[in-house]
Amino acid sequence: MSDAKTEILEKIRRAVDGRGEDRAAExxxxxxxxxxxxxxxxxxxxxxxxxxxxxxxxGVSRASRADLPAAxxxxxxxxxxxxxxxxxxxxxxxxxxxxxxxxxxSGSVEGLDKAxxxxxxxxxxxxxxxxxxxxxxxxxxxxxxxxVPDYHLCIVFAEQVVETVPEALxxxxxxGVRLLTTIAGPSATADIEMTRIQGVHGPRTLxxxxxx
Amino acid sequence: MSVRVGKADHAPxxxxxxxxxxxxxxxxxxxxxxxxxxxxxRAKVVAEMADWEExxxxxxxxxxxxxxxxxxxxxxxxxxxxxxxxxxxxxxxxDEANRIVTGLLQGRGQNEVIKVKTMxxxxxxxxxxxxxxxxxxxxxxLADMIVQLGEDEPSHIVVPAMHRxxxxxxxxxxxxxxLQELGDRPExxxxxxxxxxxxxxxxxxxxxxxxxxxIAETGSICVVESEGNGRMCVTLPxxxxxxxxxxxxxxxxxxxxxxxxxxxRSATGERMNPYNSIWTGVTAGDGPREFHVVLxxxxxxxxxxxxEARETLDCIRCGACLNACPVYRQTGGHAxxxxxxxxxxxxxxxxxxxxxxxxxxxxxxxLCGACYEVCPVKIDIPEILIHLRGKLVESGYPPLAERVAxxxxxxxxxxGDRLAAAQKLARLCQWPFEHEGQLRNLPGxxxxxxxxxxxxxxxxxxxxxWWAARSGGKNA
Numbered sequence: 001m002s003d004a005k006t007e008i009l010e011k012i013r014r015a016v017d018g019r020g021e022d023r024a025a026e027x028x029x030x031x032x033x034x035x036x037x038x039x040x041x042x043x044x045x046x047x048x049x050x051x052x053x054x055x056x057x058x059g060v061s062r063a064s065r066a067d068l069p070a071a072x073x074x075x076x077x078x079x080x081x082x083x084x085x086x087x088x089x090x091x092x093x094x095x096x097x098x099x100x101x102x103x104x105x106s107g108s109v110e111g112l113d114k115a116x117x118x119x120x121x122x123x124x125x126x127x128x129x130x131x132x133x134x135x136x137x138x139x140x141x142x143x144x145x146x147x148v149p150d151y152h153l154c155i156v157f158a159e160q161v162v163e164t165v166p167e168a169l170x171x172x173x174x175x176g177v178r179l180l181t182t183i184a185g186p187s188a189t190a191d192i193e194m195t196r197i198q199g200v201h202g203p204r205t206l207x208x209x210x211x212x
Numbered sequence: 213m214s215v216r217v218g219k220a221d222h223a224p225x226x227x228x229x230x231x232x233x234x235x236x237x238x239x240x241x242x243x244x245x246x247x248x249x250x251x252x253x254r255a256k257v258v259a260e261m262a263d264w265e266e267x268x269x270x271x272x273x274x275x276x277x278x279x280x281x282x283x284x285x286x287x288x289x290x291x292x293x294x295x296x297x298x299x300x301x302x303x304x305x306x307d308e309a310n311r312i313v314t315g316l317l318q319g320r321g322q323n324e325v326i327k328v329k330t331m332x333x334x335x336x337x338x339x340x341x342x343x344x345x346x347x348x349x350x351x352x353x354l355a356d357m358i359v360q361l362g363e364d365e366p367s368h369i370v371v372p373a374m375h376r377x378x379x380x381x382x383x384x385x386x387x388x389x390x391l392q393e394l395g396d397r398p399e400x401x402x403x404x405x406x407x408x409x410x411x412x413x414x415x416x417x418x419x420x421x422x423x424x425x426x427i428a429e430t431g432s433i434c435v436v437e438s439e440g441n442g443r444m445c446v447t448l449p450x451x452x453x454x455x456x457x458x459x460x461x462x463x464x465x466x467x468x469x470x471x472x473x474x475x476x477r478s479a480t481g482e483r484m485n486p487y488n489s490i491w492t493g494v495t496a497g498d499g500p501r502e503f504h505v506v507l508x509x510x511x512x513x514x515x516x517x518x519x520e521a522r523e524t525l526d527c528i529r530c531g532a533c534l535n536a537c538p539v540y541r542q543t544g545g546h547a548x549x550x551x552x553x554x555x556x557x558x559x560x561x562x563x564x565x566x567x568x569x570x571x572x573x574x575x576x577x578x579l580c581g582a583c584y585e586v587c588p589v590k591i592d593i594p595e596i597l598i599h600l601r602g603k604l605v606e607s608g609y610p611p612l613a614e615r616v617a618x619x620x621x622x623x624x625x626x627x628g629d630r631l632a633a634a635q636k637l638a639r640l641c642q643w644p645f646e647h648e649g650q651l652r653n654l655p656g657x658x659x660x661x662x663x664x665x666x667x668x669x670x671x672x673x674x675x676x677x678w679w680a681a682r683s684g685g686k687n688a
Contacts (some may be wrong), residue, residue: 004303004308004509007304008302008507008509009287011509012282012283014517015516016280016282026277026281027277030270030274032270033263033266034266034270113410113414129473129483131484136498142497142498143443143447143499144448147443147447148444165469166466169465169466169468169469170466170469173466176430177465179499180489181487181488181489181490182472182488183486184482184483184487185486187439187440188438189438189439190250191353191354191355191371191373192381192398192401193242193246193378193398194249195398199403200354200402200405200438200439201405201406201409201410201440201444203440
């Protein structure tokens with residue numbers, strides 16, 4: 001008796017009998033006439049991202065780069081947070097001195113569960129869909145950091161914002177894909193009568209600071 | 213090899229099940245309300261995409277290409293996943309897949325597993341196999357949890373508890389979570405689920421998921437979800453097992469840009485679902501230390517072999533065809549007797565399972581074409597339904613009387629004189645059933661038609677007779 005892999009592959013080869021020889025050329029010929037880049041000006045782009053994020057129930061504020069620490073302090077205070085977890089790679093110049101930050105690249109999940117929230121950067125943001133892309137690099141932290149705590153404060157820089165999904169995802173491919181998470185608002189469900197409810201297992205509150 | 217699709221083996225035929233469910237006004241109301249909501253949202257976010265048709269074209273072409281070279285892409289996926297620290301297993305059928313998963317968990321002393329929604333494990337009835345092996349499976353998707361705690365069956369691909377309303381869900385939660393009090397707002401119910409599952413997310417060391425996409429080029433898996441339960445299941449446990457049908461592989465990372473635009477808008481009417489998780493093998497310091505992928509055939513290769521129905525395997529399980537289908541919207545999902553319900557279920561279930569089962573499903577459609585219109589990967593479901601009906605007829609189904617009637621109709625319709633004779637005969641035979649120009653309560657198999665509506669009687673004079681009399685028998 002042959003093993004399962006051999007048997008399944010054999011069945012596939014019999015089933016697709018008569019195909020062409022040049023797989024790569026056939027793949028390259030797939031029509032991709034959909035939009036692959038955006039057309040919006042910077043201001044409109046940021047405006048669209050803000051509108052979409054708010055549509056999902058995320059909090060959005062704007063700040064200049066120099067004002068970032070104060071903006072973080074304001075956003076956290078508005079949610080009653082004074083002590084946030086951060087990944088090791090968050091630049092120290094982001095951080096307001098009035099708050100406590102704890103680096104958390106290892107340690108127990110229980111610790112994350114008890115935390116007030118997490119502050120991270122991101123890899124990209126997509127205006128058309130209101131999504132934030134995390135690559136889990138040093139400024140974005142391991143995946144559990146932006147998942148287990150009930151509050152996520154995410155810094156998005158204006159130059160990280162693109163309009164379309166292809167513009168955001170293609171660069172993520174460079175250097176190999178290990179981990180990638182996209183976030184569109186706080187966790188949510190529509191499983192009960194198709195009513196969108198905000199806040200299930202992931203962070204129930206997402207705040208975004210758009211920094212220019 | 214034994215192919216099994218959920219409990220479809222023992223399901224009653226569609227017409228009987230549908231008739232029974234049509235009597236359940238609560239289910240019909242729940243399904244109608246939910247599908248109306250989701251259709252409205254979908255239409256709105258699809259309309260704002262100027263390139264929707266181009267995305268559909270690309271998705272269809274990507275899937276078609278992948279299926280033709282499926283062996284290549286599966287092996288490429290295996291190579292890249294293995295290189296990244298994952299282990300790939302191949303399963304010919306449901307039992308083999310269940311044995312692999314059960315064996316992996318038992319071998320690591322795990323007697324609990326947290327699961328993120330996957331239709332594929334419903335297909336293999338994994339939870340039953342786990343239960344028999346003494347392993348407790350916790351469904352963590354809110355709707356799956358409602359179905360599991362309610363000892364129920366899923367009725368929709370994306371929203372498995374669509375047939376339940378908030379009051380019913382509240383009752384299930386009160387009883388099964390042993391709660392003293394609980395509100396009935398959706399927010400209260402979601403909060404109860406959060407509290408109930410949080411402890412399990414933090415404690416259970418084994419996770420199980422399906423996959424929306426497996427990327428051959430990188431060996432990565434992509435899981436699309438909303439609640440964060442998926443992220444929990446694929447991130448927090450020490451060991452993760454992912455099971456997927458072999459058709460879920462896509463060639464390149466860049467193909468995701470097509471599907472991640474089509475899927476959320478089609479499935480839940482959102483521009484993007486709250487969370488997408490993509491991971492490749494294992495990553496030190498982040499997530500499970502051990503990762504297994506089970507690639508399931510369960511007769512997908514059989515579907516692949518039928519060129520005219522092959523595109524059934526293009527399906528990305530968005531559920532848009534269910535919400536659009538006038539038949540599904542009346543009966544709900546349970547009438548289909550398969551975890552795959554609605555138009556896609558009507559073509560997928562009989563093909564996976566073999567045509568001797570679920571014979572009635574290809575007929576559970578009026579062929580109106582709404583499913584094709586909304587399908588994000590352009591599966592021509594009506595064409596495949598007709599193709600499958602053709603195969604059924606060749607295999608001796610439907611019953612003899614109907615085939616004889618169809619043959620007789622073919623003979624009569626082929627010739628004008630024969631048609632005229634048949635009409636005369638029918639006029640003679642219809643008198644016992646005629647009442648003011650309508651036919652009621654026809655006998656035998658024709659009764660199915662007149663049970664719920666009247667049929668216009670054949671008039672005293674046919675058009676041919678009238679024309680012949682008017683023109684004096686001469687052609688104008």
